[in-house]
Amino acid sequence: MATILAFAETRDGALRPVAAEVVSAARSLADEVGAQVVALVVGGPGTADAASDLARLGADRILVAEAESLSVYQPDLAVEILAGVVGDSDPTAVLFAASAQGKDLSARAAAHLGLALASEVTDIEVADGTPVVTRPMYGGKAYGRFRFLGAPALISIRPNVFSVSESPGEGSVETLPVSEATVPRTRVVGMEAAARAALDVREAPMVVAGGRGLQDADNWGLLEDLVAALGDGATLGASRAVVDAGWRPHSEQVGQTGKVVSPNLYFAVGISGAIQHLAGMRTAGVIVAVNKDPEAPIFGVANYGVVGDLFEILPVLTEEVRVARGA
Amino acid sequence: MRSIVCVKRVPDSEARVRIAGDGSAIDSSGVKYVMNPYDEFALEQALQLKEAAGEGTVTAITLGSDEAKETLRSALAMGADEGVLLRSDGSMDGLVVARALADEISQREFDLVLFGKQAIDDDNMQVPAMVAQLLSLPCATVVVDMTLDSGTVTAKREVEGGHEIVEFELPGVIAAQKGLNEPRYPSLKGIMAAKRKPLEEKDVTVSEPGLELLGLAPPPARPEPQIVGEGPEVVPELVRRLREEAKVL
Numbered sequence: 001m002a003t004i005l006a007f008a009e010t011r012d013g014a015l016r017p018v019a020a021e022v023v024s025a026a027r028s029l030a031d032e033v034g035a036q037v038v039a040l041v042v043g044g045p046g047t048a049d050a051a052s053d054l055a056r057l058g059a060d061r062i063l064v065a066e067a068e069s070l071s072v073y074q075p076d077l078a079v080e081i082l083a084g085v086v087g088d089s090d091p092t093a094v095l096f097a098a099s100a101q102g103k104d105l106s107a108r109a110a111a112h113l114g115l116a117l118a119s120e121v122t123d124i125e126v127a128d129g130t131p132v133v134t135r136p137m138y139g140g141k142a143y144g145r146f147r148f149l150g151a152p153a154l155i156s157i158r159p160n161v162f163s164v165s166e167s168p169g170e171g172s173v174e175t176l177p178v179s180e181a182t183v184p185r186t187r188v189v190g191m192e193a194a195a196r197a198a199l200d201v202r203e204a205p206m207v208v209a210g211g212r213g214l215q216d217a218d219n220w221g222l223l224e225d226l227v228a229a230l231g232d233g234a235t236l237g238a239s240r241a242v243v244d245a246g247w248r249p250h251s252e253q254v255g256q257t258g259k260v261v262s263p264n265l266y267f268a269v270g271i272s273g274a275i276q277h278l279a280g281m282r283t284a285g286v287i288v289a290v291n292k293d294p295e296a297p298i299f300g301v302a303n304y305g306v307v308g309d310l311f312e313i314l315p316v317l318t319e320e321v322r323v324a325r326g327a
Numbered sequence: 328m329r330s331i332v333c334v335k336r337v338p339d340s341e342a343r344v345r346i347a348g349d350g351s352a353i354d355s356s357g358v359k360y361v362m363n364p365y366d367e368f369a370l371e372q373a374l375q376l377k378e379a380a381g382e383g384t385v386t387a388i389t390l391g392s393d394e395a396k397e398t399l400r401s402a403l404a405m406g407a408d409e410g411v412l413l414r415s416d417g418s419m420d421g422l423v424v425a426r427a428l429a430d431e432i433s434q435r436e437f438d439l440v441l442f443g444k445q446a447i448d449d450d451n452m453q454v455p456a457m458v459a460q461l462l463s464l465p466c467a468t469v470v471v472d473m474t475l476d477s478g479t480v481t482a483k484r485e486v487e488g489g490h491e492i493v494e495f496e497l498p499g500v501i502a503a504q505k506g507l508n509e510p511r512y513p514s515l516k517g518i519m520a521a522k523r524k525p526l527e528e529k530d531v532t533v534s535e536p537g538l539e540l541l542g543l544a545p546p547p548a549r550p551e552p553q554i555v556g557e558g559p560e561v562v563p564e565l566v567r568r569l570r571e572e573a574k575v576l
Contacts, residue, residue, distance in 0.1 A: 016487075072491065073491065075456075075466075079460070099486075099487060100469060100484070100485065100486035100487055100491075101486065103452050103453075103468075104456055104468050104469075106453075107421070107452070107453040107454075107455075107456035107457050107460075107468075108456045108457070108459070108460045108466075110421070110422055110453065110457060111422060111425060111456070111457035111458075111459075111460035111461050112460050114422070115422070115537060116420050116421075116422055116536065116537025116538045117420075117421055117422065117451075117453055118538060119421075119450070119451050119452055119453060120450060120452075132541065135450075136450065136546070137448065137449055137450050137543070138338065138344045138353070138447070138448055138450070139340065139447055139450065140546055141343075141344035141545075141546065142344050142346060142353060142543045142544065142545060142546070143543065143544050143545070143546055143547075144540055144542070144543050144544075145540070145541040145542050145543075145544070146538045146539060146540055146541060147538070147539045147541055148537065148538060148539075149535075149536070149537050149538065149539055150537050185463070185464065185465035185495060185499075186465040186466055186467065186493060186494075186495050186499075187493065187494045187495065188491050188492070188493050189492050189493070189494050190491070190492040191486075191489055191490070191491055191492070192483070192489050192490045192491075192492060193488060193489040194488055194489045194490075199488070200487035200488055202487070203487060206575075243505075249506075250471070250504070250505045250506040251485060253505070255340075256340045256447055257340050257364050257365075257447060257505065258505075260450075264575055265569070265573075265575040265576075274341070275340075275341055275342075275343060276340040276341060279340075282546060282549060283546070283547075285573075285575065286569070286573045286575045287549075288565070288569070294554070299552055299554065300549075300552060301549045301552065302552050303549075303550055303552065303553065303573065304552075304553055304555050304565055304568060304569070304573075305552060305553065305554045305555060306554075306555050306556065306557070306558075306561055306562065306565055307554060307556070307557045307558075308557050308558040308559065309558070312558065312559045313558070313559050313562060315559075316559040316562040317562050317565070317566070320562050320563055320565075320566040321566060321576065324566050324569075324570055324576050325576065
């Protein structure tokens with residue numbers, strides 16, 4: 001039977017949220033071409049237990065490579081394991097998340113296997129039994145549709161774009177041997193958590209982004225209050241201007257030279273809407289703009305705009321959101 | 328310290344992108360082209376490493392059409408010692424580019440190969456890791472900080488919610504993220520000197536692509552914007568619409 005291989009990524013023995021999106025997307029593609037879904041999970045102790053959850057999302061076979069040495073992402077080992085599975089299962093397509101790990105691994109695997117890779121894909125169709133993908137380019141200013149000329153098709157999917165749905169698969173768990181012989185050329189020796197254990201701006205379903213209109217780095221408390229009122233799925237974002245000014249870390253920058261984001265809800269506060277910023281957030285589900293300039297380009301892409309002084313508007317907004325979320 | 332920096336000519340991030348009539352490419356008329364912004368961080372890093380070592384070379388390589396010589400001139404003006412244009416107009420996916428660059432790099436002596444983490448036109452983020460894999464070199468992508476100590480690189484790699492600390496021995500590959508350094512502006516002296524620096528041109532034949540572009544389209548249209556109103560008084564109405572109309576709260 002034809003196979004769609006899903007690389008379900010982990011960290012510290014747990015599945016990352018994007019793993020569910022990858023397996024769900026693989027299930028949809030497999031249903032269209034009449035294939036089974038094989039999920040590959042590579043990680044540290046505890047991975048096998050966590051991986052069994054993927055049956056719920058449509059994995060027919062779950063292959064687990066578990067070892068202490070794999071607790072953090074080890075690119076050389078991961079490429080070797082993945083290449084072995086691709087060789088054994090001859091998949092029609094291999095799906096990855098377009099995450100830090102997925103993008104690094106998919107590129108290495110593509111070169112290792114001599115296969116083409118489509119990154120940051122936002123849509124997968126099937127034509128003549130092979131995947132046709134759509135992916136944003138030029139920071140989202142254009143979308144390209146591509147056909148694979150060979151198989152397997154390697155695809156990384158953009159976080160927050162493909163929906164997760166329950167679709168039970170057989171879900172048999174098999175353990176893969178992990179070779180201790182490979183000496184990695186590149187060694188991941190540790191992880192350093194961000195000062196605030198925040199959701200990454202690319203993976204958060206809600207983003208509150210601030211721009212120069214905030215006037216000073218010290219005013220970010222206003223946005224943090226709104227994030228807190230929105231709850232668990234919310235995180236901070238920033239415009240290029242405030243990152244360049246040193247007010248916010250680059251990891252929060254949204255835009256063509258920052259991160260391209262697709263949350264369900266995006267608040268643009270004090271952001272005028274430079275073309276490179278709009279490119280990075282225009283695929284958000286609902287955009288809310290708060291700006292004092294009614295002519296600001298951000299209002300051109302916003303579903304809802306409020307014109308006025310953000311220092312007056314934000315506290316009221318935070319309070320109203322808190323009440324709405326509590327209700 | 329011998330570094331090779333791979334650079335690419337791309338439309339400026341402030342450029343408006345229009346799609347050419349047949350959907351096969353963007354309309355380049357009136358578009359300002361620049362060195363890929365992430366490549367500037369890579370080049371700056373190479374220049375700083377050479378300065379710290381007190382000796383060495385920085386070679387800028389680009390793959391593309393004749394116009395990419397402008398980008399090499401910018402690299403030379405910033406301080407690169409020599410430029411190499413691999414001239415090709417073939418159709419390219421990430422792997423095609425990586426193979427052509429790896430081919431050229433493998434014929435040279437180097438300690439470190441540096442890239443920007445991605446080019447802001449194709450947005451692939453593939454080529455640095457692919458080149459490393461093709462040349463069996465260690466590699467750290469999306470690097471925001473690096474130190475070099477007796478031939479060992481320690482790099483900080485940006486990941487969701489923090490940084491991975493990555494180590495490897497030279498020779499290796501680094502893909503630069505914003506934050507790695509502050510790229511210098513070319514000085515007038517640098518711009519003048521760039522005109523006399525060596526710029527090699529070679530025609531290359533690239534491998535067959537594995538992806539075929541079926542067409543480019545503009546991004547999906549946004550819904551008609553609504554201005555809810557002015558000032559804090561309209562916030563309750565905004566929140567009502569977010570709850571009841573958009574159903575996102």
